[in-house]
Amino acid sequence: MNPFLDITLRSLAVYGFMILGLRIFGKNQLSQLNAGDIILLLLISNAVQNAMVGQDTSLQGGLVAALVLFLTNFGLKKLIFKNSKIKDLIEAEPIILVKDGILDKNALNKSEITIDELEESVREHGVENISEVKLAILEVDGNISIVSFDKNNQTNFTRHKKKKNIRRKL
Template identity: 55%
Template sequence: MNLLYFDIIGRSVAVYLFMLLAIRLTGKKELSQLNTADVVLILLISNSVQNAMVGTDTSLAGGLIAAAALFLLNYLLKKWLFKNEKFRRLLNEKPEILIHNGKLDFDMLSRLSITNEELQEAMREHGVERYADVKLGMLESDGNISIISGSGTLKHTQFKRKHSHKTLGTLDN
C-alpha cells in the first residue's frame, strides 16, 4: 500500500478523535437539538477537516480510504465501548435529573443550559402541560429529554454537586 494512504488513515483517525472529543466537551444537549446554526457548523466543520484528512490527495481512492478508515474506527470504538465500562463512562455522559415530582432542579438546568422553552417543548411532546404533573424529567445520555408523568410520587434520589451554579430564574411552575 502506498505510504500516502497510510498518511490519510492516520490523519483521518486524528480528525475522528478530535471531533469525538469536541462533541464530548460541548455537551450532550447539542446532539439531539440541531438548529440551523448547528447544521451550518457541521457542514463547515466537515469541509474544514476534509483537507486535514486527505492532504493533497483529492483522488477517489484517497477519499474512499479516508471514509473506510472512519467507518472502521467507528466500528472498533463501538465494540470497545460495549466491552469496556470504564471507557464507556468516560466517553458517554450519564443521564441527569431535571424535574423530580414536579420540582425543577434549577442548578442542573443552568449547568446544562436548558431553557424554559426547551423544557416546555419536551413536556408538550409528552402530553404534559404543567411542571407539577411531571414525576420525572431527565436529560438522557443521547441528549433527548424524557418526561414521565402520572399520579403517585417517585422516591427521592440525591446527587452531590461538585460546583455551585447560578439558578435559572426564567423557569417557573
C-alpha cells in the same frame, strides 16, 4: 510515508478531535440542532476533509478516509460496550432534570437547558406543565425523556426524537 497510511492517521486524528469536541460542548447540542448548528456541521465537515485526505482527492483516498471513520466508530462502540471506564470518558451520564414534579435548577444549569426549553419538551410529550412530570431525563444522546402521570395516576413514558413522537404506556 504510504499515502493510505497518511490518510488513515489523519482520519483517526480528526475523529478523535470530533469526539473530544462533542464531549466538551455537551450532549444537549446533539438533538437540538438549529440552522446555525447545521451550517456549523457542514462547515466542519468541509474543513476537516482536507485534514483527512491531504492532497489526495482521489476516489481511493476518500474511500480510505470513510472506511477508517466507519471502522473507528465501530471499534469505539465495541470498546464503550465492553469497558465502562472508556464509556465514562467519552459519554456523559444521563441527567435528571425533573423528579416528581420538582425541577432541579442545578441540573438545568449544568446541562445548559433553559426552563423554556424544558417546558417546550414537556409540552411536546403531551404534558401540560412540569408539575405533572414524574421524571424528565436529559439522555446521553441529547434527547429529553419524559415520564408523566395521567389523570388516572398511570405512568406514561414518552421520548421525543426529531420528527417522531414515540409514546407508550409502562
